Amino acid sequence: MRYAETGFNLEVDLTKGNIERVETDPKLTELYLGGQGTAAKLFWDRVPPEVKPFDPENLLMFSAGLLHGTPVPGANRTSVNTISPATGLFGHSLMGGFFGPELKYAGYDKIIIRGKSPELVYLWIHNDKVEIRDASHLKGLGINETTKAIRQELGEPRAQVACIGPAGENRVYTASIDCGWSSAARGIGPVMGDKRLKAIAVRGTKDIYVAHPQELYEECRKMYKKINDSDGCGDWMAVDEDDSFHHNNFAWGNARTRIKNYWSAELQERWTRWKYDNMDRQMGCFACPKGCINVISWQDKPRFAYKCYGKDTYHMAAFKELDYTYGMLGKAINYGLDSYSTAQLLAFAVELYEAGILTDKDLPNFPKDSGDRILYLMEMVVHREGIGDTLAYGITKAAKMIGKGAEKYDHNTVKGFEQLPIKLGKLNPAYFLMIATAEKMAITQIEGSFPQDPLPTIEERQKFCDEWEAVPHGSKFKQYFMEWEKRNEISDDRTCEIVDWNETMHYVDDSTGLCGFVSSFRGQFGGKVAYHLNNVPKFVTLATGIEFDTDGLWEIARRNRTLIRAINNRLGLRRIHDRPPEDHWAVRDEEYEQKLLSQYYEFRGWNMDAIPTKETLYKLKLDYVADELIERGILTEDDSDKEKAL
């Protein structure tokens, strides 16, 4: 009997039209937990670096989290992984909502898609019955229309439908995969489009078993109530209308302009009215009492929903106000566009026009109004019309294709992927490491456990520490916090440990399927997050029947983090790629940064070229990884000489 997980993956070969239900090895759960953890293991084993993102051999993998479908509240984020066309690296993408749990109830932990269909198709999974169905009638349809049409033709209003819109079909690099109001972002949509897979519809009516049912249920009911009652978790942007933080500090346009005193009481009042006068509801995801999803009916346009900073990206790209975003979002989301990277891409194109690199020939009848321009560009990109066909490759690739100095305007990407528009003054060591060494292409998927800022007085710090349940037992983070005076001044040793804790919590969530808003992302704001390394082991143990403690979970997170680094090393990632956007901070110190980077690599047990050493890999039971890296000449038997040389 398998607990918490189903023990089966669904393997679908779209080239051959072959479908198999494959039993999984329970040992992998002990080593990688599940979700993105076990997905990474499968990528290592099955996708060699010779496979290019648009090769049929590239996999597109949907993984339910280990805890999905159990009563554990907030376990609902599905991970979607592939080799990303934008970066050429392992693509990290998550969506909340209902897809992962439904997949578990259908009897599968993962859907593993390989090959390419000759025609546009969709996959219909109803427990043991799985079909590849014609989707030619869905060609070009948006997310909403696709979902409605599939539910109607299947007669299954309860089917969860993960699909792409025209953006994904046209292999736009900033295309997402969406399920209901949830969106898997960061560049995985084009691969689904390339595989000619329009959608996956899932309906499940099977049982999920857990190892210690009554005990787990009792713990979960208490946790559900705690999450509901706590203001220490969930998306505070859903309830706090003071959004001065993003508007005064983030950069507008192509991550270019900061407007320090933008926010005002008058504006807040107006925007609050726009929101609440047009908001139908704040929805939650599966098994979570929070209402992070703002459902909006704006004028006569179709209903849409957004979460968190998704509220700000379009108007900040266009130098407009919230009503502009509300006017754009319904359309943009329905096209299947990632609200974060797309808005950056379009603002980049506007800048190219203003700089004379793109001209009226590229953009015929280009509107004068900044908002109309973003809309105009969005249409061109989604349909790959004219210059949109080039822009659809994302900022970094488009800049190279356009040339004429366009590369200079690609100033806010990391490893070829669009970042949040943050431009600051003084270097922050922990953030330097998190952004530079990131494999996830978004800081929000890395930061989150240790507070962003110190508290001014000893008394405030003491109070914070007294109430800080999330600090891992046996760690020194309370001491570090007590002694922390200035944001940018913290020792390099401590910086490495803080980054490790932040990363670890995310890698735990990525495999269990817990949502960052009740876990990895949220502890940095107030410290009163629901899940942390002291209590997640209890939930995982009760659900799976496999004994885990804090250290054990930490080791798995380290293994998964290291494995994904190794996948990327095998794909060519090296130290030179571990850089933040050059102007992320105005004041830079190359020598110090390189020293810090070296220290982080040493802390992680990597060599000075950012590759995990044989010793580290063996210690983490990743000996098969070490052996292959050595065989491929990426790693040597003994890295100590190389370290000295560097």
Add this chain to the structure above:
Amino acid sequence: MGELVKKKVKVIKVNLGKCNGCRYCEIACAAFHANPRYSSINPARSRIRVVTDIYNDELVPIRATDYSKAECDGRRVYTVGDKEYSECSFCGTICPARDLFHEPDSGLPLKCDLCESDPPQEEPLCVQACARDALTYEEKEVLVEAEDEAQVRPAEMELGLRSLIDKYGVAALTDTFARMKKG
């Protein structure tokens, strides 16, 4: 006129505005009614389901009430505010028009029993689970005419038998029963 007696009436109230569609009530119900208790989780076995249509911003938790072998005409449509609801969105009848409230293995009807158990629960499990108070519970005492004691029915068994009769006919069911009794 029969004699008036006090009767406890149990009500689960639903506040649609407070529901966020998370379906934790389904998990609680499915877990509680699993045999042994809590041993499995499967919302398809839940006797409360959140009817969800996000494009209509429609989230309606409904509980399984009565069994019917026939579909109703189902043609009534209600508009509340700017939203259109089909009558089915509010209907707890276990009917063949939809797959709600049919035990997924046998197809037998699943009816809400308000979590009657020994020892009794303080509140039905769905209500306990819903920390958002979209579901609340009330017990009221009302005066009703005394019922004939003989009419007390073991509700769940009879419900199942009725659906089996509807599906296979009385004769087939009697034969099966006789054969099993012999065995």
